[in-house]
Amino acid sequence: MTDATPPVLESEPSAAAALFGDRIELARSFTASLAEQGETLGLIGPRELPQLWSRHILNSALLAPLLRGRVGDVGSGAGLPGLVLAIARPDVELTLIEPMERRTDWLQSEVDRMALPNVRVLRARAEDLHGNGQLLPLDQVTARAVSALRTLIPLTAPLVRSAGELILLKGGRAQDEIAAAQKVIRKHRLQDVEVLELGGEHGLETTRVVRAVVDP
Helix, strand or coil, X not given: CCCCCCCCCCCCCCHHHHHHHHHHHHHHHHHHHHHHHCCCCXXXXXXXXXXXXXXXXXXXXXXXXXXXXXXXXXXXXXXCCHHHHHHHCCCCEXXXXXXXXXXXXXXXXXXXXXXCXXXXXXXXXXXXXXCCCCCCCEEEEEEECCCCHHHHHXXXXXXXXXXXXXXXXXXXXXXXXXXXXXXXXXXXXXXXXXXXXXXXXXXXXXXXXXXXEECC
């Protein structure tokens, strides 16, 4: 009986060059590093390689045009979306917030390897940063695959300045999550809560982003 054939890294989709522009070589370098080390370090699952570009790298990169100023990525993990966004938007300052030491060590090693001057890696839980005057307030906070909105909003909204934004990557049930989170939406004074559907213009699977303004 022979071993199963190991998964092969997905070929780079044509949309990658359009999304990363002259930063595409850095995106390729990061994707190759994540493919090589991600499973061993527990950053990605064993079956993610055949969809690494489309479901993870490009899914994250779709947020890039929405960014401005100082941005925090809560639960950065494998650098999705934070490190991808730092590659795509060198003009934006990214703080990658991650509580697990082995993940922050890997994130910092990738930042150093790619010489990204616009990234800070911070080992912390989001809730422990509330009221931290040295870090806060941020202009925007993002997160991907962290938790449901009713749990995520209390973690992220206090990190954002008045009139700043949450831009949270969510799945196909984004509207249902908004409905279930009405109590915390009111408590944290979120306004203009909307679901953006991205990716279609690049021929990619729809990526849903919950965007909201944090009111004073």
